Amino acid sequence: MPDNAANTPNQPLTPAVFHILLALADGEKHGYAIMKDVEAQTSGQLKMGPGTLYGSIKRMLAGGLIAETDERPDMALDDERRRYYRLTTQGQAVVAAESRRLALAVKVAQQKKVLVYTEGRPL
């Protein structure tokens, strides 16, 4: 089990990695579901292609942030050839640390009046 220091990203994650981790935060998903979730999270601003998606997944698997799972949410509804992924404990710690870092950055941006909101949306 890696120690806490290893669970904390010492560099900001890329948008693709961060949003994939977020997509898996509420349960395991297959590739296309991750892609749709990321698109929804970013209001369509981050559209990943299959190459970016699986390139990121490959490195996240190697980094121990996510793991492949054999379980299927509902076999009747899904194609068994699809590959499902879930967050690991390390992945949860990393996405939490990155979220805190971003939240802190937003707080500072608000204090410095960099973020100006109009009708609930930042300008």
Next chain:
Amino acid sequence: MKNGRWIAGSRRLYARLINIYPKEYLAEYGSAMLQVFTDQCREISREQGIPGLAFLWLRTIIDLGKTAVSEHMHARQSAMKLPEIAPLAWKDALLVLIPGSVWLIVYTVLLVWNDAHLYEMLFLSILLSAIPILWVWWRSKEFPVWGLIPAGMIVYEAFETIYNIPFRLSGFHTGSWLLLTALFFILIVALGWRHARLWHPSGKVTLWLGICLFAILTQIVLMVFYNPQSSHWSWSAVLSESMKNSYPSLWFVVEETTGLLLFVVCTTMFARKHANLSVLFLLGYFFTNYLSFRVPAATAGSVYTLVFAYRLFLTILLPLWIVRASSTHSRSRGIIIPSIFAFLALALLSGGIYAGWLLNDMPSKDSALLVVWSVFRTASFIAGFILAEHLCRAAGPLLKSSPIQEISPKTVQA
């Protein structure tokens, strides 16, 4: 139904296009990527029709090109794993020994016959050795261990040729000498800085770099403040290209030491694949850094014995010990012990030649200083060799970077 045909066609085309990814990557993720792309095609053609499909293709082609390049680079990097520190098999060791054996035989023949045609044949064989190396490198995508020594020899010859072009064109000129030296110096500093940033060299690296630089600076100081070619100090004499009466010039010292430092840094470029076996590349530099003297018969035996000892240690014993060593520790000893013996022979030889002892001349009043110069020259060689070995070992920690660093913005395509 019309859209169904477009989807099937797109799927077939994408299945062909993804073949540009590395084979291992394709075997692992190819079918999953094809599945995701098919899902995208289905949904977009249902919602946006053929124009939507065209936009999807546009995005996909960009994604495909960008990530295929990235995956090929990752595949290359992961292929560059440090080899296990195990002795090289005898058949591979014999391949490594071929350039040294040829060099030793030619030099032994040269000592007896002194035929200039042999030099030409030797240099031609060095150039031709590039062909099998490049072929194997291209086919296997990995630089072969047995190609390290010939590569060092080829690069040394290229270095010498480039360095000598301005002098051959317009004769010796201080301006062109300074320009070339400055260019090589900038190159060394840039490469050294890059390595330092990547590998955070240990204290031992700094120590040996310090010894190397000290030995080099001492040689330069000796050449500047002690000028054997003139009783009066002058820049023109110090910068003189000629080596009258076998005396070294400042130009010679700077050219040789710049080359040595450049080779030390270049050696570490092979370290990610070959670990400290990459010191073999630096050996190529010492092979080609030849010794040729017209020796009076009275001292011929001593000189020939020293030349032969130097060559034997450097061309056969040193590479053999390095490639057959069974642990990192014994490999380090294999690099250090024979190289010290070889360079001591060089120190005796060049010191004796410059001092006039081995040339059977009357020893000059400055002979002691010339011996000191030879000792510092040799010390810079030894320090350079050990420095290269430490730099090669320092390449190891880079491969053990944490998973978080692995998915840094530089390595993950966003």
